[in-house]
Amino acid sequence: MTKRSLASELAHLFNLFLAFNHKSQGRIERARNRLDRALSLTNDAxxxxxxxxxxxxxxxxxxxxxxxxxxxxxxxxxxxxxxxxxxxxxxxxxxxxxxxxxxxxxxxxxxxxxxxxxxxxxxxxxxxxxxxxxxxxxxxxxxxxxxxxxxx
Missing domain, CATH: 1.10.3450 (Hyaluronidase domain-like)
Incomplete structure (x- = not known):
């Protein structure tokens, strides 16, 4: 994991949580949106x-x-x-x-x-x-x- 600010880490985890939640509920488009946001907050997945x-x-x-x-x-x-x-x-x-x-x-x-x-x-x-x-x-x-x- 690369170093990032606490705010960035929390935003990453929040978006990841929402991606999982949306996927679990069958809201695939929303899950994709949130996962893409989570991935954008890290240099290397x-x-x-x-x-x-x-x-x-x-x-x-x-x-x-x-x-x-x-x-x-x-x-x-x-x-x-x-x-x-x-x-x-x-x-x-x-x-x-x-x-x-x-x-x-x-x-x-x-x-x-x-x-x-x-x-x-x-x-x-x-x-x-x-x-x-x-x-x-x-x-x-x-x-x-x-x-x-x-x-x-």
Missing amino acids: EPYLMAFDGILMVSEDRHESARKRFRESLSALEAAMDAEKKYVAPYCRLWLSMYDVNCAYEEIDRLWEEAHSLEATGTEKALLRLPPKDALRKEFGNRKGLTSTARL
Whole structure:
């Protein structure tokens, strides 16, 4: 995290809170507006913010942009050596695996279990909620794939 004034930090957190709140209520356009404001208050987006941006893009049916954003988050995490990497990385790999038609359900399930078992900050867990496991099973349970997420 870059240094910024207390007022800027509070504005950033306030906009992030409102983005999450609006998304939770299905007000996607308002969520986008608030997330863009939150992102404008930081010089470099943290990986969990990039992942949340990807989730918001999924809600906006901007799937190609979402995949790109999840990959950007993973790239940013390459340099990270903290607890954030432990949750955000498998979370992003989970979403990328759902987009990959060659990825078997077993791999999707494994990534869900990995992310579910990990510790994360309250902000990360709140913003980056895992999809319900039964919904994944229903959507991807019959998928037979050829690859793992190692190539994602």
